[in-house]
Structures are given as structure tokens and as C-alpha cells.
Amino acid sequence: MSHVEIRDLRKTYGAIDVVHGIDVDIDQGEFVVLVGPSGCGKSTLLRMVAGLEEVSSGAISIGARVVNEVAPKDRDIAMVFQNYALYPQMTVAQNMSFALELAGQGKAEIAEKVSRAAEILGLGPLLERKPAALSGGQRQRVAMGRAIVRDPQVFLFDEPLSNLDAKLRVQMRAEIKALCSRLGTTTIYVTHDQVEAMTMADKIVVLNGGRIEQVGRPLDLYDNPRNVFVAGFLGSPAMNLWPVEAVPEGLRLPGGGILPLPADRRPPIGTKLTLGIRPELLAPDPNGPIRATVTLVEPTGSETIIAVDIGGEQGTVLLKDRLDMAAGHEIRLSPVLDRLHLFDTQSGEVLSTYVE
């Protein structure tokens, strides 16, 4: 188990900058998730750590060693790919022992490591099968088995659950998380799915356009997003982000309602801002300041998601109660005042976060 340090890491393809100077510290045994939309550079970053992409400038250290020029096989890492990349003509056991065999380990030693990994992952009965005869979840497990037999310093996961169906994804999510914490191996995990990031990570690194937007523990990022991007990216359903204007009593909302703010929290009058409210922090209230028209009601059983129109802006409300409501209803909402976020509309940076 090692810590990983990434210092001012850059990647350029010809004239195109893909990764613009990234600094991340990953502690020993930490589960770090790199999350961001497609093309944000998260996979490139992971592939640079793996040694599959050359580093344009900056440094990557695993343990105390700078590995920029070290071959992938000598970095003491193991990687799980999105499409599993199992060797099709080899059995499950051969897939798992390939790396050990190439490293020149003895047959008895290899057999022992493979059977131990197979036991951990419940692959025992499948050892003689070929990948084509396995289900998606089983293939995913073999790919993980291939990684853990090597007992690496660092696990690298590149969107490993994207090819699985929703139910299996939830199950494998828990399995990977449990496995990594049990083995105590430092893990870097790439995903575009913010739910995976929130549920699995010790630490989330939110990337956008080749830059880090914010680094922190999942709930810290959820509660205190540093900018509009992080606020809108983390959380499902996403945070409501509405354009507002500061007026003497508080904020003028889309559709004309006024959201009163305490005197000491009022921004300078006339400023245009972006207001962020989590969907679960809005509640129906006959006297609420927000006037909304229901456009869609999505009951999931445990909760109800209501899409609303607020003066031409889209909004989402997440309710624990089952309300008798249908598209076209006019409702009034009131937010939990101490959990609002205000962002500068120009820069997108947070101005104030009302968290007690």
C-alpha cells in the first residue's frame, strides 16, 4: 500500500491541452474517485498513472518513487478496464495467473494466489471457464481477480461498472468498496456517475475540462460546492440553479416571487446571482415565496420527484411524502433558508453558503 502524489500534471496532444496542471494527494489505503463529465480528462489522468499515456509535464509518484519513466509493469499497479479486457482464449484461472506467470513466479505459488483470489471473489466454480461463458458481473469479478492476485500498491479502476445493468451496478459497487477497504489497497477509481462517486469514495476529485474543480470528502462537496459546476454535478436529482437578482428585501426569483433573506446576508442590491437549492430542501408551503407550476410528477415509491416550472426556469422538488398532485397544478414552495448557495453568475464561484 502506498500513497500517490500527482504534481502539476499536464497532458497535451499536439496543440491540444487535455490536462492542465493537476495536483492530487492520495493517502495510503484511500479510495479516491475521479469524477467528471465525458472528456474532462479523468481517464487520461488514470492512464497516465498506469503508464499507458506519456506524461507531458509534471510528476507522478507512487510510494516515494517518481514513476513518470517507469514501465507500466514495474509500477506495481493493477488496472480494471471498463470492458474488462479479459483474454478470450484463456480460462478464468489462466487470466488471473498470466501476470504472475510472466513475473516468473512458481506454479505452486501462483495456484495458491489464484485460489485465494477466487475464494475472495466467489469465482471458485468458474475457474476453468472461458470469458465468453461468463455473465457481465462474473467477467467484472474476474477482471478484479486479475488485479488482486498481483497484490499491487495501487488499484486503478476505469469506469468498471459502466457496462453492467443498473441492479448489478449497485451490487458490484458495494462489492468493490467492501473489497478495497478489506484489502486496504490505495485505489483510484474513475467514473462519470456521480452516484458511484458519492457512495464509494473516501475522497472525490471533481474534474472538468482538464482541471480540478474541487477535492474533498463526498458530503463536504455535496454540502459546500465551491462553484456552480460542482453544485450541479453532484447530487441526484441535480441542484436547482436559478438566476436571481438582489433586491432590498432579499432575492427576486424567476416568476417574480421574493425570497426574503436576513439583513446580514443580503448581497448588494442589483447584483445578478445564481441561487442553488437542493431539490430535497424545497417543501410545499401555502405561504411559500416560490410560485411554481407542476410539469411532471414521478413517484418512485419511497419518494416523489416533481418537475416544476418557475417563471420559465426548470426546477426539481424531491418529497418524502406522497402528495396528490398532477401536471398543471400551481403550488408554492419554500426553501430551507439556512442551506442555500449563492454563486457569482459570471465566474460561477460560490459567494456564500448557508450551512449552519
Next chain:
Amino acid sequence: MNAMLKSFRRDPLLAALWIALIVVAALWIAPFVFIVFTSLKTTSDVMATGAFTPPTEIAWENYGVAWNRGNFSTTVFNSALVAVIKVPLGLAIAALAAYALARMKSRFNRAVLLFIVFGTMIPFQVMLAPLFTLVNSLGLVNTYIGLILPYLAFGIPYQIFILHSFFRGVPKELSEAALIDGAGHFTTFRRVFLPITLPVLAALFILDFVATWNEFAMALVIMQDAGKWTLPLGLMSFQGQFSNDYGQLNAAIVTTVLPAVLVYLIFQRYFVSGLASGAVKG
């Protein structure tokens, strides 16, 4: 049969396709039937009966006589020797080159590939005279090497072309996984790529074997000594010597075609589709 009729009634297009298939197959098999029948007829039978009439009495002796008169023991040996060396050697070189071009990063990959593909575009008849001069100046006329080298030169480019596009289609994660597992290029090629490529290699083996086995013009130019003749050359002289004995001529043709058919039957079982499935999400 009933089920088949039912599915035809449901899908007339399927029935039409089947009929078209049968017609085409019949057209293709007609010459073969003609050759086999004629090879088993006596000369008088050949003259007296129609081309597609089965022989009234089987003239097995045509084969024995044709074998001896055509000097087939020599020509079969020559053809087999050339094919057995050329076909596997050519495929090995082509597979290695295709892997290198598809998977080893170099600025010149595209240029080299273009250059090689360009080689497939030159009809070798155009090259025959200069090629003879070249082989002659190397002192290789009338030698097996003198024939095998030009065969390799004309066979490898299209094999590289086909294998290259196949290797390009292998998910790059597979080579990357091998790289992380500690495999160098040669190990990756041998342990990961080669097993996946078996069906393609089997197809190329058949095509190349048949092409080499039947090649005529180059062998005619380079092998001038009758002791070095390959089968098609033996067949040609056969026709001149016994032009009025069609039974023996066709027996010789059947003897020539038979090995190619055998190779086809042996290797076609490696056309197992879906061998590569399961490598990645399937």
C-alpha cells in the same frame, strides 16, 4: 421438412434466397461433376456419351496411368515442398508485420502500410520479366528458393493488409492489460493476439495454399528444368502429350485439385466464429 416449408411460406424471400443458392451451387458444381465423370471414363466412353452422363464402366486405370505418364510423383513433391515452406512462413511474416504496424507506435506506420498495400496493386504478370532477370542474376533459377521468394513477395502484402485491419479491431485494452501484466510485444503477440486470430489465419492459410498450389505463370518462368516442375506445369505438358485422352487428362486434374480440397476441409473447421467474443463486453 415440414418446418422448413412452413418457414418458407411465412418468408417468401427466404425461399427465393434458397432457390438462388441452389442454382448458383449447381452452376459451380457442374464443371466438377463433369471432370470427375470424365476422369472415370474410357476414351470410347468419353466420345460416345454426354458430358454429364455417369460412366458406364469405371475406368480407375486412368488415374494410375496419368500419375505415371505425368510424372506426378516428382511434381506433387515439388508443389508440396514449395507450399509447405511458403504458406506457413509467409503467414508468420505477415502476422508479425501486421502486429507491428497495428500495435507498435511509430511515426512511419502509415507510410509503411501504404507502401505494402501498394505492393498488392501491381499485377505480377507485369513484373514477370524483370522478376526473372532478378532471380536469374541471383543464380536462383531452377531452385526452390528462387520460386519461394517471389511467392512470398506477392503473397505477404495482402495478408498483412487483412491481418492489420483485424489486429486494429482487437480492443486496445487487451494489449494494455497485457502490458500492465508484464508482457512485452512478442509475448502479447504470441499469447494474446495469435490465439484470437486463429480463424483469420485459417482462412488465409486456405486461400494462400490454394493460390500457391495452383500458381502457374511464375513457376513456368522460373522452373525450367522438368525435374523442378510443380503440378500445374506437369498438367500443362500432360495436355500436350495426350491431348486426345480426355479420361487421363481429367484424372490428372482431379489429382491436382484433391490436395487443395483436403486442405480446405481440414482448416475450415477453424473458422469458428465468435472466438474473440467475451474478450470485452459481448
